[in-house]
Amino acid sequence: MRWPAGYRRDLAVVCLPYRHLFCGTGKESGISFCAVALWPHPSERLSDMAHDHQAHHGHSTQHGHGHTHGGDVDWAAIAELMEAEAEVCAPVYARALAWLGKEVTEPGLIVDAGSGPGVIACLMADTFPGARVVAADASEPLLERARARAARQGVADRFGTIAGELPDSLGELAYPADLLWASRSLHHLGDQKAALAAFAARLAPGGTLAILEGGLPSRYLPRDIGFGRPGLQARLDAAQEERFARMRAELPGAVPETEDWPALLTAAGLKHTGTRSFLLDIPAPVPDRARAFVVGWLTRTRDIHGDVMDAEDRATLDRLLDPADPGGLHRRPDVFVLSAHTVHRAVRPV
Ligand SMILES: C[S@@+](CC[C@H](N)C(=O)[O-])C[C@H]1O[C@@H](n2cnc3c(N)ncnc32)[C@H](O)[C@@H]1O
Numbered sequence: 026m027r028w029p030a031g032y033r034r035d036l037a038v039v040c041l042p043y044r045h046l047f048c049g050t051g052k053e054s055g056i057s058f059c060a061v062a063l064w065p066h067p068s069e070r071l072s073d074m075a076h077d078h079q080a081h082h083g084h085s086t087q088h089g090h091g092h093t094h095g096g097d098v099d100w101a102a103i104a105e106l107m108e109a110e111a112e113v114c115a116p117v118y119a120r121a122l123a124w125l126g127k128e129v130t131e132p133g134l135i136v137d138a139g140s141g142p143g144v145i146a147c148l149m150a151d152t153f154p155g156a157r158v159v160a161a162d163a164s165e166p167l168l169e170r171a172r173a174r175a176a177r178q179g180v181a182d183r184f185g186t187i188a189g190e191l192p193d194s195l196g197e198l199a200y201p202a203d204l205l206w207a208s209r210s211l212h213h214l215g216d217q218k219a220a221l222a223a224f225a226a227r228l229a230p231g232g233t234l235a236i237l238e239g240g241l242p243s244r245y246l247p248r249d250i251g252f253g254r255p256g257l258q259a260r261l262d263a264a265q266e267e268r269f270a271r272m273r274a275e276l277p278g279a280v281p282e283t284e285d286w287p288a289l290l291t292a293a294g295l296k297h298t299g300t301r302s303f304l305l306d307i308p309a310p311v312p313d314r315a316r317a318f319v320v321g322w323l324t325r326t327r328d329i330h331g332d333v334m335d336a337e338d339r340a341t342l343d344r345l346l347d348p349a350d351p352g353g354l355h356r357r358p359d360v361f362v363l364s365a366h367t368v369h370r371a372v373r374p375v
Pocket of ligand 1: 100107111138139140141142145161162163164167189190191192207208209210213214
């Protein structure tokens with residue numbers, strides 16, 4: 026990656042509060058802070074470091090090669106579904122970022138820890154035009170998507186990626202973050218308390234850590250859909266809870282934790298500054314994109330939980346997934362998207 030031709034945006038970056046320039050980790054000690062135009066672009070350096078990291082490990086990512094962590098997911102295999110979900114949820118993220126923006130004014134460096142395909146990271150780049158954004162994830166194929174999205178969106182010049190296992194991979198950061206966002210990624214790390222402490226350590230003084238965890242299970246269909254046993258989604262939620270518990274128990278270094286996120290943020294040495302839930306409410310009739318996401322979600326649900334469902338629920342799901350069935354998801358008019366996403370934010374004391 027080359028230093029971008031237009032300097033104006035980069036000048037905006039060097040006009041940010043001094044902590045962006047001087048609170049380094051020591052890795053950037055060779056940088057000349059006064060030579061603005063020669064100052065290496067952090068995303069360039071981060072990409073280089075990410076490549077080094079891959080080289081040291083012999084392959085880019087466990088996920089990318091279809092391996093999983095314990096009972097965890099093969100993320101690259103569901104990249105499209107992840108992207109579709111994040112795009113459908115984009116209004117929620119936009120509101121969450123607006124809320125964070127009241128606390129994090131003019132961030133210089135934003136890190137999206139467990140970024141997946143980078144939908145939210147790119148939204149961050151849009152929301153905070155003076156910021157550099159780093160998407161960090163264990164899955165290189167997902168990061169490839171993130172970089173492609175950043176390029177399509179015209180923000181590639183201030184967008185970098187770090188491939189590797191969280192939270193250790195954040196050691197690749199050359200600068201402390203003003204905003205570190207971890208959306209539904211923390212719960213995939215074995216020791217969540219230790220991970221939060223490690224995230225907190227990557228923050229600049231006064232920087233914000235925001236985690237999206239919890240909320241409510243999504244609803245896409247009425248309780249009674251006119252065939253099968255009513256309450257299908259509630260039973261799928263119960264199956265998902267079991268799977269989630271198994272997934273957590275099988276993670277490397279798994280530590281059971283009471284999911285009191287504000288208390289955990291406080292234990293990480295941060296000051297909890299607020300918790301808010303954001304509603305995603307797309308009533309029927311839904312746009313095609315949302316419908317396609319619901320079809321994708323239920324298809325995956327059938328794959329994952331098919332063997333623990335009873336025969337009636339399996340038959341109901343099969344009908345829902347049949348594109349020719351008038352009662353199926355592709356054609357029925359009453360599909361909707363309703364979900365609640367909870368964000369907890371906390372600040373590193375100055
Ligand atoms: C549920 S997805 C969330 C993606 C995105 N943050 C969102 O909210 O749409 C979890 C992400 O965390 C990443 N992840 C899981 N375990 C990880 C680990 N140990 N190190 C780095 N990334 C990990 C996965 O690759 C995946 O992209």
